[in-house]
Amino acid sequence: MGDKNLDFLFNPSSIAVVGASVHPGKISSIIIESLKNSGYPGKIYPVNPAYEKIGSERCYPSVLSIGEEVDLALYAIPAGGVAGSLREADGRVKGAVIIGGGFGEAGEAGRAYEKELRDIVRKQGVRVLGPNCMGLYDTVSRLDTFFVSPDRIKRPGPGGLSMVSQSGSFAVTAMDELAAEGIGVARIVSYGNKVDVNESDCLEFLANDESTRAVALYIESVDDGRRFVEAASRCSASKPVMAVKVGRGGAGVSAARSHTGAITGRYEIYRAAFRKAGIIELEGYEEFIGACKAYGTQSAPAGNRVMIITDGGGMGVSIADACAGAGLEVPPLSPEAVEEFRGVFPPYFSVSNPMDLTGSATNGLYAEAVLKTMASGDYDIAIVAALWGPPGLTDDLPGLIAGKAGEAGKPVIICSPGGEFTRKKSALFRDLGLPVFTTPESAVRAAKALAGGGAIKRGRSV
Amino acid sequence: MGDKNLDFLFNPSSIAVVGASVHPGKISSIIIESLKNSGYPGKIYPVNPAYEKIGSERCYPSVLSIGEEVDLALYAIPAGGVAGSLREADGRVKGAVIIGGGFGEAGEAGRAYEKELRDIVRKQGVRVLGPNCMGLYDTVSRLDTFFVSPDRIKRPGPGGLSMVSQSGSFAVTAMDELAAEGIGVARIVSYGNKVDVNESDCLEFLANDESTRAVALYIESVDDGRRFVEAASRCSASKPVMAVKVGRGGAGVSAARSHTGAITGRYEIYRAAFRKAGIIELEGYEEFIGACKAYGTQSAPAGNRVMIITDGGGMGVSIADACAGAGLEVPPLSPEAVEEFRGVFPPYFSVSNPMDLTGSATNGLYAEAVLKTMASGDYDIAIVAALWGPPGLTDDLPGLIAGKAGEAGKPVIICSPGGEFTRKKSALFRDLGLPVFTTPESAVRAAKALAGGGAIKRGRSV
Numbered sequence A, B: 001m002g003d004k005n006l007d008f009l010f011n012p013s014s015i016a017v018v019g020a021s022v023h024p025g026k027i028s029s030i031i032i033e034s035l036k037n038s039g040y041p042g043k044i045y046p047v048n049p050a051y052e053k054i055g056s057e058r059c060y061p062s063v064l065s066i067g068e069e070v071d072l073a074l075y076a077i078p079a080g081g082v083a084g085s086l087r088e089a090d091g092r093v094k095g096a097v098i099i100g101g102g103f104g105e106a107g108e109a110g111r112a113y114e115k116e117l118r119d120i121v122r123k124q125g126v127r128v129l130g131p132n133c134m135g136l137y138d139t140v141s142r143l144d145t146f147f148v149s150p151d152r153i154k155r156p157g158p159g160g161l162s163m164v165s166q167s168g169s170f171a172v173t174a175m176d177e178l179a180a181e182g183i184g185v186a187r188i189v190s191y192g193n194k195v196d197v198n199e200s201d202c203l204e205f206l207a208n209d210e211s212t213r214a215v216a217l218y219i220e221s222v223d224d225g226r227r228f229v230e231a232a233s234r235c236s237a238s239k240p241v242m243a244v245k246v247g248r249g250g251a252g253v254s255a256a257r258s259h260t261g262a263i264t265g266r267y268e269i270y271r272a273a274f275r276k277a278g279i280i281e282l283e284g285y286e287e288f289i290g291a292c293k294a295y296g297t298q299s300a301p302a303g304n305r306v307m308i309i310t311d312g313g314g315m316g317v318s319i320a321d322a323c324a325g326a327g328l329e330v331p332p333l334s335p336e337a338v339e340e341f342r343g344v345f346p347p348y349f350s351v352s353n354p355m356d357l358t359g360s361a362t363n364g365l366y367a368e369a370v371l372k373t374m375a376s377g378d379y380d381i382a383i384v385a386a387l388w389g390p391p392g393l394t395d396d397l398p399g400l401i402a403g404k405a406g407e408a409g410k411p412v413i414i415c416s417p418g419g420e421f422t423r424k425k426s427a428l429f430r431d432l433g434l435p436v437f438t439t440p441e442s443a444v445r446a447a448k449a450l451a452g453g454g455a456i457k458r459g460r461s462v
Helices: A027-037 A079-088 A107-124 A168-180 A199-207 A225-236 A251-260 A267-276 A284-297 A313-326 A335-344 A363-375 A397-408 A420-431 A440-461 B027-037 B079-088 B107-124 B168-180 B199-207 B225-236 B251-260 B267-276 B284-295 B313-326 B335-344 B363-375 B397-408 B420-431 B440-461
Strands: A014-018 A043-047 A070-075 A093-098 A127-129 A135-138 A158-165 A185-190 A214-219 A241-245 A279-282 A306-310 A381-385 A412-415 B014-018 B043-047 B070-075 B093-098 B127-129 B135-138 B158-165 B185-190 B214-219 B241-245 B279-282 B306-310 B381-385 B412-415
Touching: A014 A027, A027 A043, A070 A079, A079 A107, A107 A127, A158 A168, A158 A199, A158 A284, A168 A185, A168 A214, A168 A284, A168 B313, A168 B420, A199 A214, A199 A225, A214 A284, A225 A241, A225 A267, A241 A267, A241 A284, A251 B313, A267 A279, A279 A284, A279 A440, A284 A440, A284 B313, A284 B440, A306 A313, A306 A363, A313 A381, A313 A440, A313 B168, A313 B251, A313 B284, A335 A363, A363 A381, A363 A397, A381 A397, A381 A440, A397 A412, A397 A420, A412 A440, A420 B168, A440 B284, B014 B027, B027 B043, B070 B079, B079 B107, B107 B127, B158 B168, B158 B199, B158 B284, B168 B185, B168 B214, B168 B284, B199 B214, B199 B225, B214 B284, B225 B241, B225 B267, B241 B267, B241 B284, B241 B440, B267 B279, B279 B284, B279 B440, B284 B440, B306 B313, B306 B363, B313 B381, B313 B440, B335 B363, B363 B381, B363 B397, B381 B397, B381 B440, B397 B412, B397 B420, B412 B440
Parallel strands: A014 A043, A014 A070, A070 A093, A093 A127, A158 A185, A158 A214, A214 A241, A241 A279, A306 A381, A381 A412, B014 B043, B014 B070, B070 B093, B093 B127, B158 B185, B158 B214, B214 B241, B241 B279, B306 B381, B381 B412
Antiparallel strands: A135 A185, B135 B185
8 A cells, every 4th residue: 555644745856747738727737837827846747758848847758757755646647548647657656746737527528537546546555635626735745736717716825724524616715705705724635536545535635734824624525434533533633624425415416427427325324523623514615614714813712702883783693693593602891891991981882702892883982892891700712793884993993802812812703794885994804814795604613613613622621 | 652653653744853963064954964865755844943944945943843744853952852842733733753862771760761751652642763773764655864975875776675674784884784785675674772762563564565576674673473473464465475583592682682672582472473474584684685686686486396407517516505495495307308418519528417517618508508408397496606706707608698688587696706897797796786795605505585485475375
């Protein structure tokens, strides 16, 4: 069997791109371009028997002809040609990333190609990521095999969140959204049909990866449940691990099957496995992206008591409702806190939880509300629903809230629904590392994911 | 008792602004400015005994001194002064909008002020909207009493959606978001503490209002359940009526009480009343805004069978999962349709429901998928999840999809999650009147609201 440690995959010192092309629009050309743009520091070997040179660079007729051992071979050629080329490279590459589709997800011929790949993996010990995947986007090793134009799909900057996704488009979309939300990432893996490397392999690597501080999984299917629970447990012992399992029933199941050929299984089994492995369970894309934003900027809290601060009463009520629905507590202010606030706030402010600063809200009053409530021992998370209507709120507001949140050392989530002006101002919160949500319900989902991680941590430490 | 018909409120021919000021930052000044900006065609009378003129315009010492009957008096003065001024204006105004707070929601003194207002309404027959409300934003009569700066809170253009909200900030935020989403509105009412005019009065007016094609309600409490069910039933007989009821339990209930002094009652009672009245039940802000976007652009479908078309397999699976969770059907393609598509689509496309056009998607293939599936009798709603990664998708895509949707005459919902590029392209869909959602789950919530309206319509016609 091949290398157990996936270091050569996540931190390769050299890469061969099989199917390199002189045409700039080809997938292989986009990948070579992306590798260079992302600052990949290792050697890149273009491979294609059709060319001696691509631009000014030497092109090799085969992986074998490179003459040195190569960590990673990227295959961007039609399905039918992959097995032969990989067999030929035997012993000269540690691993391969097979980008293209046309395998298990694509009829009988594809299934035969995929079986051939599995045989090679079993017999030769080479490790394979894919096929039918996007490969890796990695800010630690500066890898980028995601063959989508950066004009259309932005890449996030460096950060502590790593993502492991069976679906390429899901990973691409989430990556693009995280970039827009200012959330950095460590490593993103799209593993597709997983003839070899799967979610459990990735979890084992990420468990010991110092660059990764939280892990988000998108799963259509898990083949070896016991190994998955073991790998995830090891990983969740040192960092939050969250997962969405799609293909839950009806059309979703058959869609997942035709998507990556996955046998999806009953959802209840996955739920039990997640619980056993200390995984935070997420429902769908919405909870997934929300949890990524939350864990990309905040840490799990010590409990699930939420303080809600707003300048719009109706929005406060809506957040409180959503908290109740999500099983989060919204405890009332202590009598001492009420008295203290009553001494400094105008009489028409609603001094309770939710706290409503009304249209007379100012930066200073918001800061005071955040600090006084969060510095007390009464709350674990703050949801601050800053509606930008009141003229007393200015560009200094986000800095003041972030500052007070920092002093209190507790997670803060911003809920800022609205239109153009509000959407622009949201960038001020994001730049300060606070996650911004556009509905009460999405803010509460993020709080729930954070609280869930806290509960798992406490459960382990008991 | 006062005028039963609220025409003078929604279509006033003259307005007195009590508490008009020479200072431009004052609420009264913002309101007069807004009325002028929105093109209000009636007479505006500034009222304040402190000034003879405001700018170049005559200012009246009292409503009485105007010398003519006035449809509407707007009160933007402290709570303590309202009752006296309103009593004095007896017989000279048909109705009053009391903007300011400091009434039932604000302690003992406030409750006494509010009781005084209720007495005046009962004895004198003048109709009152508020207090503690934003009043009206109305594109039909060109009213705008929403005292928030248009720099911060944009006003939607004309459209068929009307909104009735107990909470001012909720209405303001929704209005601003609808403006950003390109959804037009007819009339928006914020009714606050409702000493007189309430949701039932508004529903009675809107039932017969030709400018209103759909009604969205935000409710904290209903006092007269029987009258509400009657009014809502009449309204829902001719147009979709949807409602969110907040203050459902725990902190939400007490927050709603301190917000508008409402006694919120048990949610199950509201749910039963909604069902009886043919109201589409919405949960929270998220479903509210989604349903507004859906009914602001689309009509209720004939059934709940959803066709999902995407170029990202994982996103298709996620939408199918969300549909299953929402009780929407995702029926497979008919064998005839499969055969037809197989003849024209590449073999690696997933010809099923969800349909996955993969990274090889083009404008033309999308258009074909939308038209062929929606023109058949097999589906009632389309959710099109266009991920903008594939280079074959260009700015012509939204027009083609909107065109084919139009030919089929069925509602289409766009699901377009992602970052900067995607968010920019979403405007193309919006400009063509298609509602855009940024997560699979939010698109499905909108589809569910539309399907719910369809089911109510069919239930009535049986």
